[in-house]
Amino acid sequence: MHIKFLAMTAIILLLSNCANMNESDCLNADWQLIGFEDGSFGKNESHVSQHRKECAEHGVTPDLMEYRNGHFDGSKRFCTANNGFSRGRHGKDYSRSCPEQFEAEFLKGFSDGQTLYGLKKILSQRAAELESTYKEIDWLEHAIADKSELMIADGLKRDQRLMVRNEVAQHQQQQVELYNTLPELKQEFEHALQSYERGKDKFSYY
Structure with missing residues (x-):
């Protein structure tokens, strides 16, 4: 049941591409998965502060190490030359979210x-x-x-x-x-x- 819930949470986050974590999200958060999703969407690692603010209301603090590990893996997906080209040709911006190892290729x-x-x-x-x-x-x-x-x-x-x-x-x-x-x-x-x-x-x- 717990695994199914996390999978459903991941799908919802993937489709909505927004934070807005409620109490249930915070209490059951997989911070590595959340970091991965944020990285995959090109969000800066500092976006964890938004999660921290939302979850503080429910007495939950993000696991920063787990989040960073997930964000790094997600950034591998986002920070490619092909994705950089796609974003550039459609007039989208770049929030300097790529780690140094991947940024040159993306840029x-x-x-x-x-x-x-x-x-x-x-x-x-x-x-x-x-x-x-x-x-x-x-x-x-x-x-x-x-x-x-x-x-x-x-x-x-x-x-x-x-x-x-x-x-x-x-x-x-x-x-x-x-x-x-x-x-x-x-x-x-x-x-x-x-x-x-x-x-x-x-x-x-x-």
Whole structure:
């Protein structure tokens, strides 16, 4: 029964990835397992202070040696180049939780992942700029068409027609200016896309 309870506790902690230890958790804690889970999730060893604070309310003090042993083993899982790359490329942070023995390998992958994340972010920005320009050109096209029809509508006074005509001329000028920016925006997008694709190829070994 005790083993089943600990197994269930481990699953719950694994799924929730949070501390919030209640009285039962503290009284039945396997500190090596808890340390292992924290290490596997990339939590710093100092996270034991959170467990200490929660369990102090129930008169329980974490076994620091057991926790550290478990955390070290969990860190072996977390602190790999592949995991570092995965976290970096998804824009996640790193809390300096890796022991010195594993940190260099993790940081190599993390740095490469951050590089690819940065390239993708630039690509997304360039794509958004290009899409926004096309949308604005399309909006102006419709606005020009609507105002052109209004300009020849019955019942419009001369000064009103002049005002609408000026608005049409302004929209047309704006449209010309936007069309003139398209070549540069397309070039920047293509450059960002090529850089991102080269980055994916470069880091494909992860």
